[in-house]
Structure formats: C-alpha cells, structure tokens
Amino acid sequence: MKAFLILEDGTVFTGTSIGSTKDMISEIVFNTSMTGYLEVLTDPSYAGQAVVMTYPLIGNYGITPDMESRKAWPDGYIVRELSRMPSNFRCEGTIQDFLKEQDIPGIAGIDTRALTKILREKGTMNGMITTNENYNLDEILPKLKAYTVGDVVSKVTCDEKYVLEGNGPKVALMDFGAKKNIAKSLNERGCEVTVYPAGTKAEEIIASEPDGIMLSNGPGDPETCVSIIEEIKKLYNTDIPIFAICLGHQLMALANGAKTYKLKYGHRGGNHPVKDLTNNRVYISSQNHGYAVDGTSIDPKVAKEAFINVNDGTNEGLAYEGKNIFTVQFHPEACPGPLDSGYLFDRFMDMMKGAK
Structure with missing residues (x-):
C-alpha cells in the first residue's frame, strides 16, 4: 500500500505503508543511531514526535527484549528500508508486526537522506503520514502548522x-x-x-x-x-x-x-x-x-x-x-x-x- 509523508512546507515523499494505516500528524525529527532502533521506539522522550532513522536499513535483528519502557511512544516511524528477514538468536518478531501491534503508522522506501537534509536546513517541522492517495494539501497544511506537541x-x-x-x-x-x-x-x-x-x-x-x-x-x-x-x-x-x-x-x-x-x-x-x-x-x-x-x-x-x-x-x-x-x-x-x-x-x- 502506498503511503505519503507530507511536510508543513508542502514537500511530499511517496513510499510504502508500514505498521498502522491510520493518518498521523506529528513533529518530524531524525535520529542518527546505527543500531538500537527498538530502544529508540520505546524511549518515552519521543512522545509527540515521529522519528526518521537516518541509517538506511532498519530491523535487521528484529524485535529483541530491549524495550526501554512498557510500549512504543513515537507517533510515527520513517525509514529507508525495513529488513524483510530479521536474523538474531534473540529475535522475537519483526519490526513490521511490532509497529502494527503498537498502532504506529509509518512509511518506508523514501529518501531519508534527502528528508534529513531538509530538516537540518529548514529546522524541525510538523508532518503527516497518510495512505489516502486523494489527500488535499490545501486542507492538510493548515492542520500541520497548527499542531503542537502539548503536555506529554x-x-x-x-x-x-x-x-x-x-x-x-x-x-x-x-x-x-x-x-x-x-x-x-x-x-x-x-x-x-x-x-x-x-x-x-x-x-x-x-x-x-x-x-x-x-x-x-x-x-x-x-x-x-x-x-x-x-x-x-x-x-x-x-x-x-x-x-x-x-x-x-x-x-x-x-x-x-x-x-x-x-x-x-x-x-x-x-x-x-x-x-x-x-x-x-x-x-x-x-x-x-x-x-x-x-x-x-x-x-x-x-x-x-x-x-x-x-x-x-x-x-x-x-x-x-x-x-x-x-x-x-x-x-x-x-x-x-x-x-x-x-x-x-x-x-x-x-x-x-x-x-x-
């Protein structure tokens, strides 16, 4: 299923839907860690944010017993490529299934390097992940600009x-x-x-x-x-x-x-x-x-x-x-x-x- 990441400056990235298919509006931030994606997902400091992983391949060792809290907290998850066949002796499942279980929408297959460069040059901004191919920018952009993280x-x-x-x-x-x-x-x-x-x-x-x-x-x-x-x-x-x-x-x-x-x-x-x-x-x-x-x-x-x-x-x-x-x-x-x-x-x- 197609998915779209829409930034508040009007930039649109097209990729593949991962996790939940619900629409999501959040603050878009990037993380440069090469490993530890599960700890990132379960870090409560990401509440109210959607995380871009700059490392290009995520999920290669699956889901392991390394959660930093009781659940995942980001509003959304954005990656270049998700591993299709995780391999690790501690692996308990795939990140794809984990995102669905946690009801977190995400997008894969986009140029996360280009996205990160935009966030570095223009600063952190709000964005939406949606699977609606008939999205209306005129309706969405005001909502993105109005979003605030609030009390998390x-x-x-x-x-x-x-x-x-x-x-x-x-x-x-x-x-x-x-x-x-x-x-x-x-x-x-x-x-x-x-x-x-x-x-x-x-x-x-x-x-x-x-x-x-x-x-x-x-x-x-x-x-x-x-x-x-x-x-x-x-x-x-x-x-x-x-x-x-x-x-x-x-x-x-x-x-x-x-x-x-x-x-x-x-x-x-x-x-x-x-x-x-x-x-x-x-x-x-x-x-x-x-x-x-x-x-x-x-x-x-x-x-x-x-x-x-x-x-x-x-x-x-x-x-x-x-x-x-x-x-x-x-x-x-x-x-x-x-x-x-x-x-x-x-x-x-x-x-x-x-x-x-």
Whole structure:
C-alpha cells in the first residue's frame, strides 16, 4: 500500500505503508543511531514526535527484549528500508508486526537522506503520514502548522510509585518519561530505587528520606512543566544530592532562573561528542532532545557549566554551586548508544556517600 509523508512546507515523499494505516500528524525529527532502533521506539522522550532513522536499513535483528519502557511512544516511524528477514538468536518478531501491534503508522522506501537534509536546513517541522492517495494539501497544511506537541509528560509517567529493591543508598527517581536503564544503572550499583510519578509533591519525596534524588529524561517543551518546576524548587532547597538527566536537567535549570530554547533540529543519536570541563576530556554520548539550556542565562553564583557540546557549543551539563547537585543533557545510561559517560552514576554514588 502506498503511503505519503507530507511536510508543513508542502514537500511530499511517496513510499510504502508500514505498521498502522491510520493518518498521523506529528513533529518530524531524525535520529542518527546505527543500531538500537527498538530502544529508540520505546524511549518515552519521543512522545509527540515521529522519528526518521537516518541509517538506511532498519530491523535487521528484529524485535529483541530491549524495550526501554512498557510500549512504543513515537507517533510515527520513517525509514529507508525495513529488513524483510530479521536474523538474531534473540529475535522475537519483526519490526513490521511490532509497529502494527503498537498502532504506529509509518512509511518506508523514501529518501531519508534527502528528508534529513531538509530538516537540518529548514529546522524541525510538523508532518503527516497518510495512505489516502486523494489527500488535499490545501486542507492538510493548515492542520500541520497548527499542531503542537502539548503536555506529554503526563502521558508517559508511571501511574503509581514502585520500588526496585536494593541494599545500598535509597534513591527517589522522578519519572518524567524515564528509560528503564536509568533505574537499572542505579539498581546495579546496589541502590534501592523508588520510582515516583511526575506529579508527586516534593513533600512526599522529602518525607521518604532518600539518600539521593534522580530527575529523569522525558518528552516535550520543558517550559510547559510549570507545576513540576515548582516542586523541583523545593527539592533544590534541601541538602539531598540530586542527579538529573535530559529533561530533568532542563527543569532544574528553569527552577533556578535559567532559560531554555528550542534547537533548530535537536540532538538525537548515539554519536554526539561532549566535553567534560572538569578534566577537559571528550566523551561520545547518546542524546535525544529538541530543547537546550541557554548557557548565558545561568547565574554563575548558582551554577557553572560542566559539559558542552563539541559540535555546536551548546550546554550539556551544570554543576550547582554549594550544592550536591549536577545535571547533564545527554544520556549516561545510553540504550542505545555508547557507555562512555556511565561514570557519572559512580559520581552520584560518591556524592550520596559523601553527604552521609
């Protein structure tokens, strides 16, 4: 069956329908990872977006037990070619069947390189995937321009708190759309991890007397998380060590008077170099974000830049003055991506031990 990807600038790509055949309008973003497509599909940070995979062949090892959350979150999936015969000893099915089960519409057989060049040159834009060959651009384009991602954190967070048992420090993990490997990375280091829904009040977290607090990744525009930012302000005013990743990093910055802004086309993939300003070493990182903290808006008495992006100089992390708080824009838990920055979890462990 034919499918069409229509961008808000009027560009149309024609390909083959994969997954669900329903019409979809979403923000179109691209990911440069060469592997880890299942982790990308199940990363809650993609809620409200349709993902273009720049690597030309997707699905060659099928669906494996590597899901980063309970379901797939992107609104749509866009690839050059889907593997017809997946081969892997862990393979449990095909990506085609997975997309149908998850009710995610997609399109294959288009020039994803040309599409990515458009998104890089013009910036991220909205688009539609449809199987309707009689589509009307005059009707569709206004709808595309009017689309907004809106509140997606409430859709991806857990419904109620739960605990991963451990014999070490007690960590409260705020779930704004947390990937499973964040809790797993802490749990493997002996931590007892209690995962809390995004709307949990700071008073409940503080009353549980955690040794540390983790603020997770998540989707959407950080400035829309007004009530969550107010709770983070209360957590900041305690002496509890805090480590934040991605959206959590942005929310902590906003809670302390900094500003965020939307990047032209974001950072999404497993090959982004970041420089640790404490030791001048460069690490290759996994990233997935469309917004960034404005480094010039940070009060130097509150925090200093700890990491920067080597490619474009954007802020990639903050260390808070006089506080046991550090935050990073990238994903030290990876999945998918390199494990170069996994040492940051060890830094958090040392911070919690030092606070005792």
